[in-house]
Amino acid sequence: MYFCNTCGQPLCAPCREETHRARMFARHEIVSLSKRTKDIHKKCPLHEEPYIMFSTEKKSMLCINCFRDMQGESRAHCIDIETAYMQGCQRLDQAVMAVKELQTSTREAIVLLKAMIEEVRNSASEEEAAINSLFSRMQEQLSERKKTLLKAVQSQHEEKEKAFKEQLAHLASLLPTLQIHLVTCSAFLSSANKAEFLDLGYQLMERLQRIVKLPHRLRPAQTSKINSEYRAEFARCLEPLLMLSPRRSVVGSAGGIGPGITGTNMLPGGQCSKTLMVPSCPPSSDKMSTGPMVKKPTMHRYISTKVLLAEGRETPFAEHCRNYENTYRMLQTEIQGLKDQVQELHRDLTKHHSLIKSEIMSEILQKSLQMDVQIAAHYSAVEMMRSVFEEVWEETYQRVANEQEIYEAQLHDLLQLRQENSCLSTITKQIAPYVRSIAKVKERLEPRLQEPQEPREEQTQMLLKICDNNEVVPRDASPGSNKGASPSPRVKDTPGDPSPTNKDCCRGQQKSGAETATPKEPAP
Structure with a gap:
């Protein structure tokens, strides 16, 4: 489509060729209709004047x-108008790029979740096949245990698949919106x-920013591995039948506090960690000395606890397990939140070089200390129950063998949580100096971030004293550097007109501050 500015009417392609072919229309100004609509400016409805300015404060044309x-x-x-249009385009481009990054992450998360759902199905089928294969060789003795294991696998499968499908449905509904x-x-x-x-662009930008800032679950909340520890469960079931040697705990060299205590794992404040002996194996104190962590799988403790509670027996240990699981989930959730927060701060510091407030680091350290106190208190409470449970274990050892294993795994989980919290505190303490250094460099580069002027004046006075002391050095110490210079009384520099010496000192300090502000990657 075209538009004739001389005639003041739009033209289609045939009309342009037929009606404006004559010589009398040769001087008519014909332009593209789309170009003309973009070049026409709206008029102010209040004054009937064309718009010439744009207010960044009110986001309106004037x-x-x-x-x-x-x-x-x-x-x-x-x-x-032109400058406002360019700035608006740049801001909209940034918003579009953020949405595109979110779209890419969403697609990757969908692919990952689909693969993990398939892995969950494969893992469940493999686990069931292995369980059925082992059960077929000892059908009479293991019929009850087979049902329990299959229920545990199916329960894990359903829980994981349900969680992944819910997250997949959420992301699938998010992608068309994006x-x-x-x-x-x-x-x-x-x-x-x-x-x-300029009239509608800022509303669109605000909407895009709100979409990007919404919380989106892009990472899987759990793994796709299903593990029922079927071999250990079958071996435990066959112990009375095959007359296997009973599992015994060995008192370690750290002291006689309780069975299974070794000197390799000690908590601050004199508390000891426990190691669980493997059936028919020598003491593992030599192996445990290579690492501070007790190698006891948490998943096996979770399955064993679930089986124990499913039996419905009202025993003191079952009641203890119910209370323990509630407290442990709460502690684990809080530790995971602190880990995610420190990970975000570490990425912002090393990758984005962002300015992190010192108050955030102090808050994380404070929370970490509080978590350490809570874990230590819960560990002490669980430790105090050992003597009560050992009296019951001496009377009915075979029935309580599974309970002992769950109990030792619980202590291990608390130790693992505390060690993760300790690593968390160490990383936070390593990051804190770099945060303060970057903050000081930012304050020097951006005047609006500087501290109040009173401490600055005290630092200036200290620099002047240092410069005075440097000038009193004898001439023989630096030959040729101050020849012909005569001592003169020093006049106090005004804040608005600093002396060259003061400037050199300040430059030296700024240079040293900039060199120390380069953060190193904290050791994992």
């Missing part, structure tokens, strides 16, 4: 009369003129 009616402070926030907004942005950029862009 004519000459609107600009004159504004106050002096508000005029400082007014820019011309696509619609991207198409809307593309259509808006291609069809809107400057006035329409």
Whole structure:
């Protein structure tokens, strides 16, 4: 389509060729209709004047009369239409890039979740096949244990698949929404003129920013591995039948506090960690000396506890397990939250070089100390129950053998939580100096981030004293450097006109501060 500015009417392609072919129309100004619609500026409905300015404060266009009616402070926030259009395009591009990154992450998460669902199914089928294969050789003796194991695997399968499907449904519903907004942005950029862009663009940008800032679950909340520890369960079931040697705990060299205590794992404050002996194996104190962690799988403790509670026996240990699971889940959730927070701060510091407030680091350290106290208190409470349970274990050892294993795994889990919390505190303490150094460099580079002037004046006085002391050095110490220089009384420098010596000192300090502000990657 075309438009004849001389005639003041639109033209299609045939009309342009037929009606404007004569010589009398040769001087008519014919332009593209899309170009003309973009070049036409809206007029102010209040003054009937064309828009010439844009207020970044009110996000609205202004004519000459609107600009004159504004106050002096508000005029400082007014820019011309072209500049406002360029700035708006840049901000919209940034918002679109953020949405595209979120779209890419969402697609990757969907692919990952689909693969993990398939892995869950494969893992469940493999586990069931292995369980059935072993059960077929001892059908009469292991019929009850087979049902329990299959229920545990099926329960894990259903829980994991349900969690993954819920997360997949959430992400699948999010992807069309992101696509619609991207198409809307593309259509808006291609069809809107400057006035329409400035009128509606900021609303679109705010909507895109709100979508990006919404919490999206892009990472799987759990692994796809299903593990029922079927071999250990079958071996435990066959112990009375095959007359295997009973599992015994060996008192370690650290002291006679209780069975299974070794000197390799000690908690601060004199508390000891426990190691569980493997059936028919020598003491593992030599193996445990290579690492501070007790190698006891948490998943096996979870399955054993679930089997124990499913039996429905009202025993003191069953009641203890119910209370323990509630407290442990709460502690584990809080530790995971602190780990995610430190991971985000570490990435912002090393990758994005962002300015992190010292208050955030102090808050994390405070929470870590509180978690350490809570874990230590819970560990002590569980430890105090040992003597009570050992009296019962001496009477009915075979029935309580599984309970002992769960109990030792519980202590291990608390030790693992405490060690993770200790690593968390160490990493936070390593990051803290670099955060303070970066904050000081930022304050030197950006005046608006500087501290109040009173401490600065004290630092200036200290620098002047240091410079005075440097000038009193004898001439023989630096030959040729101060020849012909005569001592003169020193006049106190004013804050607005610093002396060259003061400037050199300040530059030296700024240079040293910049060198020390380069953070190193904290050791994992």
